[in-house]
Amino acid sequence: MASRTDTVITTAELAALVDSGAPLTILDVRWQLGRPDGRAAHSDGHIPGAVYVDLETELSDHTVAGRGRHPLPSGASVQAAARRWGIRTGVPVVVYDDWNRAGSSRAWWVLRAAGIPDVRILDGGLAAWIATGGDLAIGIEQPPAGDIDIRHDNLYAGALPTLAADDAAALTTSGVLIDARAPERFRGDTEPVDRVAGHIPGAVNIPSAAVLDADGFFRPANELDSVFAAARPRAAQAVGAYCGSGVTAAVDIAALRIIGIEAALFPGSWSQWSASPARPVATGDTERD
Numbered sequence: 001m002a003s004r005t006d007t008v009i010t011t012a013e014l015a016a017l018v019d020s021g022a023p024l025t026i027l028d029v030r031w032q033l034g035r036p037d038g039r040a041a042h043s044d045g046h047i048p049g050a051v052y053v054d055l056e057t058e059l060s061d062h063t064v065a066g067r068g069r070h071p072l073p074s075g076a077s078v079q080a081a082a083r084r085w086g087i088r089t090g091v092p093v094v095v096y097d098d099w100n101r102a103g104s105s106r107a108w109w110v111l112r113a114a115g116i117p118d119v120r121i122l123d124g125g126l127a128a129w130i131a132t133g134g135d136l137a138i139g140i141e142q143p144p145a146g147d148i149d150i151r152h153d154n155l156y157a158g159a160l161p162t163l164a165a166d167d168a169a170a171l172t173t174s175g176v177l178i179d180a181r182a183p184e185r186f187r188g189d190t191e192p193v194d195r196v197a198g199h200i201p202g203a204v205n206i207p208s209a210a211v212l213d214a215d216g217f218f219r220p221a222n223e224l225d226s227v228f229a230a231a232r233p234r235a236a237q238a239v240g241a242y243c244g245s246g247v248t249a250a251v252d253i254a255a256l257r258i259i260g261i262e263a264a265l266f267p268g269s270w271s272q273w274s275a276s277p278a279r280p281v282a283t284g285d286t287e288r289d
Contacts, residue, residue, distance in 0.1 A: 004258045007108075008218055009094055009120040011132045018048070023091040025146070028126075029103035031055040031247075033193070038103070045136040047096065047129055051085045051143055055103050055247070059110050068268035068275075069193070069245035070106075072162075075153035078114045082150070086143030087116065096122035096129070100209060100216065105250035109265060113158040114150045121254060124217045161264035163240045165273055168266045172202025175238030176231045178263070179203040180252040181270070185244070188283035193244055196274035200242070201282040204231040208248040211255035224259045233261050242266035242273075 017024050028050040030038025042052040053059065055070075058081040064071035073081075087093060093111060097103035104121045111119045122129065130136070152158035163171065171177045179186050179199050186205040191197035199205070210227050213219055219227065233239040239261055243249035246267040256263045266272075273279050 003260070004218070004221065007120060007254055007257050008123040010123055011128045011134060014047075014094055014122060014129070015132070015134060017092075023088065024049075025085060025087050025091055025093045025143075026050040027053045027085060027093065027095045027107055029053045029055060029059070029095055029097045029107045030099070031097065031103035031106075032099045038098075041098070043138060043140055045138055046141075047126070048135055048137040049141060049143075050096070050137075051141050053081075053085065053095075053103075053107055055106055059106050066272070066275075068272035070247055070267070070271075072110065072113075072155040072246070072267050075114055075150040075155060075158070078110060078155070079148065079150035082111070082114075082116070082148045083146040085146065087146040087148045089148055092118040092120070094120055094122055096125050098126040100248070101125060101212060101218070101251050101254070102208070102248045105254050106247045108254060109160065109250040110155065113152065113155045113160040113162075115152050115159045116148065124215060127216060156267065161262070163242075163264050163266040165266070165268060165276070165279065167264075168200060168240060168242060168273070171238060171240045172200065175240065176233045177203045178206045178231050178233075178239065178241040178249075178252055179270075180206060180208040180241055180243040180249040182207050182209070187285060188281075194271050194274045196281055198274075198281040198283040199270070199286070200273055201280050202286065203242070203282075204286060206231055206252055208243065208251035211252060218255055218258060221259050224255050228256065228259070233263070239263040240266055242269040245269050245271040
């Protein structure tokens with residue numbers, strides 16, 4: 001069964017790995033909704049050895065039409081990028097970010113969907129590393145080329161489960177569909193990005209921010225159980241998650257994995273759903289029976 005220790009890594013554990021000189025790949029996935037390009041911030045200061053990953057161009061494929069704002073990349077493009085980042089067969093990968101675990105969780109999900117098993121999210125992100133006295137490097141890292149082979153060319157049918165729009169709709173009655181967006185976007189009070197405000201009828205709102213504490217760490221398992229109690233997911237139930245475009249939903253999926261629940265991702269999320277006038281839209285709060 002999945003657990004916290006194979007989903008996230010602490011700064012102390014990461015520092016020990018770095019100090020040991022053991023083979024390791026560290027990826028800096030700085031991305032924010034309003035500031036998607038984190039390259040300059042990475043250059044100004046990053047965990048030593050960390051390679052910058054561009055979520056917009058390397059963890060998404062914007063040439064794909066009809067699948068939302070951040071369509072999944074192909075396995076071939078992930079392989080090319082992963083080799084640029086220096087990922088090697090059998091070598092663990094640590095991913096981090098500096099904003100609400102969004103970028104790192106997206107990378108964690110994409111790499112695992114591509115068939116790379118040993119990927120962990122740095123708990124607390126870059127802020128935790130700095131707070132515990134971790135060193136920073138400047139500039140851009142140029143690692144030796146990696147050798148990883150990606151066997152799943154279609155990540156929509158890769159090593160992790162995904163949902164198409166019809167699957168997401170069906171899950172609202174056959175299982176649990178979680179909406180990871182902020183409550184005001186779920187209710188339809190506001191929609192700063194997509195063409196329509198609201199949510200998929202029958203979905204339950206568990207904002208990705210709720211699974212993190214005030215310092216950006218994933219909450220302890222007992223607290224996560226309470227956070228997800230509104231959705232009442234169980235290990236025997238089918239569970240799926242979506243958000244605006246398939247990025248922050250991965251934060252909820254990581255949190256669910258910490259408590260032993262594997263959830264599917266709806267990669268197109270609200271950006272795909274709301275682009276179709278034929279799809280129903282709900283507003284307000286939704287309570288499960």
